[in-house]
Amino acid sequence: MDTIRVGLIGLGSMAQAHVRELEKLPRFRIAAICDVQEAALAEWGERLSVDRTHRHADYRGLIADEEVDAVVSITPNVLHADIMAVCLAANKPFLSEKPFTRTFAEAAELLARYDAHPVSALIGFGYRYTPAFRFAREMLAEGRIGAVRSFSMQYLQGWGAAVYNVPYVWRFDKAVTGTGTLGDLGAHMIDLAHYLFGPFEELSARLQTLIPERKSLSSDEMLEVEVDDFASFQARMTGGAAGIFQTSRNCIGSGNQLEVSIYGDLGTLHASTLAQEQVIWIRLDPDTGELSEQKLQVPSRARRALWEDFAEMLSGESADGLPDFRAGYENQKVLEAIVRSHEAKRTVALAELSAVGGKEE
Numbered sequence: 001m002d003t004i005r006v007g008l009i010g011l012g013s014m015a016q017a018h019v020r021e022l023e024k025l026p027r028f029r030i031a032a033i034c035d036v037q038e039a040a041l042a043e044w045g046e047r048l049s050v051d052r053t054h055r056h057a058d059y060r061g062l063i064a065d066e067e068v069d070a071v072v073s074i075t076p077n078v079l080h081a082d083i084m085a086v087c088l089a090a091n092k093p094f095l096s097e098k099p100f101t102r103t104f105a106e107a108a109e110l111l112a113r114y115d116a117h118p119v120s121a122l123i124g125f126g127y128r129y130t131p132a133f134r135f136a137r138e139m140l141a142e143g144r145i146g147a148v149r150s151f152s153m154q155y156l157q158g159w160g161a162a163v164y165n166v167p168y169v170w171r172f173d174k175a176v177t178g179t180g181t182l183g184d185l186g187a188h189m190i191d192l193a194h195y196l197f198g199p200f201e202e203l204s205a206r207l208q209t210l211i212p213e214r215k216s217l218s219s220d221e222m223l224e225v226e227v228d229d230f231a232s233f234q235a236r237m238t239g240g241a242a243g244i245f246q247t248s249r250n251c252i253g254s255g256n257q258l259e260v261s262i263y264g265d266l267g268t269l270h271a272s273t274l275a276q277e278q279v280i281w282i283r284l285d286p287d288t289g290e291l292s293e294q295k296l297q298v299p300s301r302a303r304r305a306l307w308e309d310f311a312e313m314l315s316g317e318s319a320d321g322l323p324d325f326r327a328g329y330e331n332q333k334v335l336e337a338i339v340r341s342h343e344a345k346r347t348v349a350l351a352e353l354s355a356v357g358g359k360e361e
Helices: 013-022 038-048 059-064 077-090 104-116 131-141 181-197 306-314 325-344
Strands: 004-009 028-034 070-073 094-096 121-123 148-156 200-208 213-215 222-224 230-237 242-248 257-264 267-272 278-284 291-297
Touching (some): 070 077, 104 325, 131 257, 131 278, 181 200, 181 325
Parallel strands (some): 004 070, 070 094, 094 121, 148 242
Antiparallel strands (some): 200 230
16 A cells, blocks of 8 residues: 555554654555544644544544554553454554553453454554664674573663652553553563563563552542552573563653663673663674773664554565564563462463463463
């Protein structure tokens, strides 16, 4: 298809970022929008020149809209599975925000639907497109640090810290989110680990709610927080590498800090969202035998946008390393293993999880 007509579901703050990226690629045109807030529909409709007949209050109407070639879903987690299910039933391609679903049971049901009637789909694991991470992956494939023995990864933000008195918004509501920091930030760490190192074999995890109550948005009532503020886990990947992970939204001074350090037989790589255009490479200099540290600038070939891959997918092409539908499912599987490990206080092997109903084999 030449012009790709997009239907946008959810007009909150994240929609701003997606629209900015969409507008950089002339192949995309936003043809329809959806939100439960009438004011948002009116504002965005005028801004994007979307006709009133293509402004929908119900996502089912947008998915059925004949002017929509592909759906972009940017909603709270509680709607992810339902919207993807309707897209699959309608045979309509989509890009859905992460986490894939709230629960592994939802993910397993979706996978069964997808296997019966697959459609082109991406999940919004946008950090696969951070230049530094893409270049690090290239260097790993080239064997620049030899066999990877271990790595550490963390994703830290600060907005949830006690000093900011953040009220009880939907990200703290278990019925809406499924998990807290784990699904919000941890899902990105899991996907980046999949992207760089391959599948998980087993893991051991701990979750903690650091601030057990937050003030209601509508009153002075204090509401219980049932989801995690902090998550940590250690894992063994199928390739043998050992990984350590931590994530929290309660780290004052951390704006959006996702970073990885990778340790191999021949050297070390560091990559971070805080320096997206460089990778630090540490090794023994082959000429002098001395320890050498280089800050390598990311080459242009390592720059790629998620939306470029989405456009190519819709045209029947498929690039390496796509965050596709199955990547979303595998991500939710790891999230489930983390929750089970925390609850049972034991190591969980990914082989224990079955796609049938989200139950153990």
